[in-house]
Amino acid sequence: MLDETFDVAACLEKVRRDDQAACKALVEHLYPLVIRIVRAHLPRRVPEEDLVQEVFMKMFRRLGQYEGKVPFPNWVSRIAVTTCIDHLRAQKRRPEYRWADLSEEEAQVLDAVTRDDHEPDPATATSGRELVAKLLDTLGSTDRTVITMLDLEQKSLAEISQITGWTQTMIKVRAFRARRKLQQAFKRLQEKEHP
Amino acid sequence: MKRHDSSWDRLSDLARRAPSGSAALEMPAGLSTRIVAQWLAERREALLVSPWETFAVRALALACLITVLAAIAAWPVVVQDPVDEVADVADPISREVLP
Numbered sequence: 001m002l003d004e005t006f007d008v009a010a011c012l013e014k015v016r017r018d019d020q021a022a023c024k025a026l027v028e029h030l031y032p033l034v035i036r037i038v039r040a041h042l043p044r045r046v047p048e049e050d051l052v053q054e055v056f057m058k059m060f061r062r063l064g065q066y067e068g069k070v071p072f073p074n075w076v077s078r079i080a081v082t083t084c085i086d087h088l089r090a091q092k093r094r095p096e097y098r099w100a101d102l103s104e105e106e107a108q109v110l111d112a113v114t115r116d117d118h119e120p121d122p123a124t125a126t127s128g129r130e131l132v133a134k135l136l137d138t139l140g141s142t143d144r145t146v147i148t149m150l151d152l153e154q155k156s157l158a159e160i161s162q163i164t165g166w167t168q169t170m171i172k173v174r175a176f177r178a179r180r181k182l183q184q185a186f187k188r189l190q191e192k193e194h195p
Numbered sequence: 196m197k198r199h200d201s202s203w204d205r206l207s208d209l210a211r212r213a214p215s216g217s218a219a220l221e222m223p224a225g226l227s228t229r230i231v232a233q234w235l236a237e238r239r240e241a242l243l244v245s246p247w248e249t250f251a252v253r254a255l256a257l258a259c260l261i262t263v264l265a266a267i268a269a270w271p272v273v274v275q276d277p278v279d280e281v282a283d284v285a286d287p288i289s290r291e292v293l294p
Contacts, residue, residue, distance in 0.1 A: 032220045053233070122209070
């Protein structure tokens with residue numbers, strides 16, 4: 001993922017002296033990390049490039065606050081996640097999807113995952129991801145972030161705690177509530193299918 | 196953790212198997228240049244504003260100091276008993292009016 005040979009400390013020294021080439025090198029080095037986070041937590045109607053740009057601008061502005069207590073990529077990850085959460089929080093309206101809002105493939109996936117006797121076809125994984133995005137849209141910003149990290153990125157509680165600054169207890173409670181809301185969202189979709 | 200115990204578990208498991216499109220992790224052309232240009236422009240602007248901010252803060256501190264010194268210098272006048280002044284003015288009148 002990130003280039004292990006890249007000397008972050010030396011680059012940061014140059015960035016602090018406003019070295020243009022070093023600034024560019026730092027952005028290019030961290031881009032894969034930032035884009036993964038932005039794509040995983042991307043709010044609706046926010047272009048990913050704008051969000052990436054915002055994350056890097058915040059990184060440069062706060063560089064004076066970086067004390068080196070955590071690895072620099074972790075510090076940047078935290079900025080990226082909190083920026084995404086801020087944007088998710090700003091989206092006050094949460095859609096409530098109906099069966100009719102789903103594409104044919106998404107409806108098939110929903111049918112497959114809600115039947116205990118039926119294992120979903122791996123070929124429908126992309127539709128599955130789109131359905132997941134729709135279900136995540138129905139959650140609040142914090143719940144969505146927790147569920148994305150836990151269930152989709154399969155991060156540990158410790159990792160999530162390090163990135164977000166939330167306590168592990170809070171993450172567990174949020175995850176429990178979010179999964180319950182997701183189950184309710186599933187039920188609503190099915191009820192609307194058979195009113 | 197018990198897996199596949201709910202529809203959500205089955206769906207998230209399926210979604211994880213979706214191709215991630217690693218090629219798309221490449222940075223769009225010109226994005227790094229744009230970000231750095233914006234940052235350096237912001238820095239330059241901050242450096243231009245900074246002397247004025249410094250001047251304004253120092254001017255405020257100086258104004259506060261002058262106010263305090265003026266208050267100290269004028270303190271004896273402020274604490275002077277106003278009754279004496281009234282008495283000085285009143286005395287000639289009282290001498291004229293009263294027997």
